[in-house]
Amino acid sequence: MTPDNGPTPAETAAAERTASEARDIGGDYDRKYGFHDDESAYDFKSKKGLDHAIVEMISRYKKEPEWMRERRHAALDVFLAKPMPRWGNSKLLDDIDFANIHYYVRASERQGKTWEEVPEQVKKTFDRLGIPEAERKFLAGVTAQYESEVVYHSIREDLDKLGVVFTDMDTGLREHEEIVRRHWGTVIPSEDNKFSALNTAVWSGGSFVYVPKGVKVEIPLQAYFRINTENMGQFERTLIIADEGSQVHYIEGCTAPTYSSDSLHSAVVELIAMPGSKIRYTTIQNWSKNVYNLVTKRAVAHAGARVEWIDGNLGSKLTMKYPAVYLVGERAHAEILSVAFSGKDQHQDAGSKVVHVAPNTTSVVTSKSISKDGGRGTYRGLVKVHKGAKGAKVNVKCDALILDAASRSDTYPTMEVDEKKVAVEHEATVSKVGDEQLFFLMSRGLTEEEATLLIVNGFIEPFTKELPMEYAVELNRLIQLEMEGSVG
């Protein structure tokens, strides 16, 4: 990865303003989404800070097998030993106070099996998020991450019949220990980076999905993730295994509640696509604007498998996320389609990583970034073609749309190609919403705000059209909220 040039004076000033503005941002979110939970309703919360005692407590509380407890402890040592990354946004990373974070919070005693059993407070939150009634009906099984625990989880009967496992990671570990033990941490070992080590040490929740050979899951498996306690870190751990010839689409969507100080979100997502299988993983990330979103997402694609990351980033203060695909089997295909929206005091440092190991593997990377009100968008991408990956095809396209002079967009594409017989295409564009476009749209009766929103929505349309309709509508609504009052 290319090291960053360090923060500009404007960023430093912005970071210094953060403490006071976080309160304003919180206020804004209170208005926008209008909810804040009564913390006394939480029945368990670990003390702040991180040491082996906390890790031991989490593991014992969850009644985990010995090997998992050992992995947690080993990972904590890795985390403590590894220095903070010096690329991305070092200034903001250095601001993280690991001693001032709750590493485990449990929202309710047990999981709801039916909608009726879900706590009223949680239902209210879903209502405010505007998850439509119709969508709920279509949910194959809702894994709703509320705090660090999965509170609502129902698997439709036909999924059960097909032998599809869709559960939270803790249950997955209890009920499918052998599969979990075989695959967990094989794609992203805790040594991979400081934050994957942190996650391995204190993970809680997330999803476990196993799709048996030849099974095609027609309905997307959806999970809503939320953070809701001040200074609480969230460390989901997701493992999805698509066995030979199977197909699955998993959707992770987030929206943001109220906060008053920084919060850390550091997930690890591992995908294993066995020969001939297909996994699509869709994310809409909208953490509140004080959240650090430092996520490691990686997939392994075996022969003839196809992995698609559809990754949308709207929220957070700093996101560093580079969904990766390792193409280890012949004719495996990777598709990474991402959108990053950076507003005031936001830095979206997002991108992708594709590693071509086997011959005739192909990848298509499409990245769209929008920055406005001084927001900063960074595309950081790596394409690596190993020697022997003959006939590999790579296509990378990065488009940036900058909405005002105060905003910034940078592209750091890295290509390492060690094989001669490959086709590599790379294209990058940076555009601004032009006077001529606005004039054209306004001459047809649209206000400047409507015109800008239309251009922005058009710009990300290649992304939106890949989303299920409810998510596309939600994304457009979120972007409209982001754009409101910022134009003209």
Added chain:
Amino acid sequence: MSTSHPPLLELSDLRVAPVADDGSVGKEILKGISLTLRAGTVHALMGRNGSGKSTLSAVLMGHPKFRVTGGSMKYLGEDLTGIPVHERARKGLFLCFQYPMALPGVGVAQFLRQSVKGVRGADVPSKEFRPLVKKHLEALGIPQTFMTRYVNDGFSGGEKKRMEMLHMLLLEPRLAILDEVDSGLDVDALKVVAESINRLRSPERGQLLVTHYQRILDYVVPDEVHVLLDGEIVRSGAADLAREVESRGYEWLAKGAA
């Protein structure tokens, strides 16, 4: 129409200069234009490239790169200067672009619907919008699939002009300004465009055709013709003035020419 009503468009000694990105105002492009366009009439504004034709079209619609430096431009008795672009559209003005913008990712149906909603000030029910669009598509010889494409993205010149006509017919503007609508069109497309303009003609509406060539005026016969040269109207007359320009060129109308 009674002369006691204000005319649709009344330009009085209108002077216009370009504004640079740094805000500085350049040399005047329009140097005192006066004309009166009444409802129920079509005016043609003819001129060579660089005479100021497109500047006039743009300034009437409120393009931010031009500034009115003198005189006035009144629409239904109200001075347009300072009125935001979208408000002009909502008051019934329409500018048909010589080079309409491509809007990648923005569907034709979505754009038209939002535009009609903006101009009318109320949402258009699907059951009204769909048959209306269908009717116009058929008249313009455009397949239904056109509606699912992105606005002007990868359109041919003819398709772009048809798109503009479709938009105009849906909005039914009180005053349509058509900037070089005939440029780059073959005869068949030209006829389709001309028919659209003629369909819009009514005692309440008016059209200003801005053109280099007389060709389209065979199909849309104007009530008045004005010839613009170096930012000034040097001659006004009836439809036959256009044919005279066509046969003699513009040179004879230049200042000091015989």
